[in-house]
Amino acid sequence: MSKRIEVTDLDVYYSRFLAVQNVSLTIEPRTVTAFIGPSGCGKSTLLRTLNRMHEVVPGARVEGRVLIDGDDLYAPDVDPVLVRRQVGMVFQRPNPFPTMSIRENVLAGVRLNNRRMPRADADDLVERSLASANLWNEVKDRLNLPGSSLSGGQQQRLCIARAVAVAPDVLLMDEPCSALDPISTLAIEDLIEELKQQYTIVIVTHNMQQASRVSDRTAFFNISGAGTPGTLIEYDDTATIFSRPSVQATEDYVSGKFG
Amino acid sequence: MTTDTARRGGIRLGDRVFAGSAATAGALILIVLAAVAVFLIAQSLPALGAGPGELPGTAQNFWVYVWPLVFGTIWSAFLALLVATPLSIGIALFISHYAPRRLAQALGYVIDLLAAVPSVVFGLWGIVVLAPFVQPMYSWLVANLGWIPLFAGPVSGTGRTVLTASVVLAVMVLPIMTAICREVFLQAPRLHEEAALALGATRWEMIRMAVLPFARAGIVSAIMLGLGRALGETMAVAMVLSPALVVNMFLLTSINPNTIAANIALQFPEATGVSVNALIASGLVLFLVTLGINMIARYIVGRRRAFSGANA
């Protein structure tokens, strides 16, 4: 179920503005890869090109190649809608649908493909998805309450359950803990550790400890100034990035000298 | 420091002036409303007790007199909303989520412009343009689908039927309904739209998941506003229809029920005695009908408040 992602010579534009330049990296299946770097260096932008969510912004486009298990994500006959069913996404702010119950939130993505799912199957899927997001025990007695009745950390785990329910190959997370308290953050980090068994995970984080705790590989991005494109500075095993990086800027960043 | 002094000095002068004027304005509105209500009720009383002969036409009592008008009012407004609601939601969605920015702006202006057209002009348009234009279609409907009670004949030769009047009403309420829908659609949180898209929703699926449920209360408000205007609108109906005091649901014949508002406008200049009271009483009934419908709408919106997104 998890897949390899190969990014080759990728440039990302917002209309005329080059936001990310010349990124090449390979992400192995069943690993957690962290994107770190100062604000505005294009971490979110690059992440969104991995499920074509950047196309939601008018004028946004890429040059270069992204392969998922060898299939070109940007081939002319590829439907971005289908890509997003394969590559799930969790956002910075928890965003369960407030007009749906907890149960309906989990099923939201599945209902798109399979409107007439038998009730027993749906119940089963809800339980499995919530369990794999470590949320089942907390919400099993109130599945019909609105998703927005949960705490922030629970809402974020509900969003993870919703993403997992469609059985994607890859999970993208854009600063999933930055709106959460430390306890909820730890719960999500534990969860990422478990999800790694099944999914290829890419996580953007501003938190150095988090990157070193949860990720196997770390990519450090930087910009040389406002208005310049972000570039990939260094990509290596997380242990290497945090102990003996080969580029001075990486060392300065991970040791907290800037950013 | 500063907060301490402010607290010691009590409420600031500006606050006091503002609170005072707001309270005065609020009280004034209530007084004016109460005065109107007292006037309406006092003037209505003679009609409520009136017997045969005193009321216009052959009505035995006030309720017999007013019932066809109530029916005509609700029926024409209902038909108008049946046309206007899907249209305004569709146009608003197109403007908010489909059209390129430029086109969306231009369309927005056109819609707002439509809202500024006086209702007399819409009435004229109904008579001069719309009625002759739709008459052949009415003939066709009666000839081919006449077995459906709604389309029963004989067909009106002028095209000036309750359906035509309702279409004119629909065009009149369209701008305000579209404007409100557009606003609520634009306010649908980006956060939830992206959540839907990231799950692999198409644009239409995204609208159904993240925009329409969020906009539910707003859509109901738009319908209520449109309904309020359709119920109270005089000119379109008064000009298009030559009405009768009947209760029927035939859409295409030349015998059509009148509405309360149009009836008042048509009859008031020549009314004398108890007839005047009857017209005023019918106005009171219109007010009660509008109030009742609004309360039902509020109840509908309030029922699922927890899921409204207001607490997201």
Ligand SMILES: Nc1ncnc2c1ncn2[C@@H]1O[C@H](COP(=O)(O)OP(=O)(O)O)[C@@H](O)[C@H]1O
């Ligand atoms: N929707 C957008 N339209 C135009 N420019 C954008 C948009 N989103 C981000 N950018 C620009 O792209 C660059 C990278 O932004 P982003 O990917 O959000 O960085 P990060 O997530 O690393 O903080 C920034 O210069 C930002 O201003």
Ligand SMILES: [Mg+2]
């Ligand atoms: Mg970001």
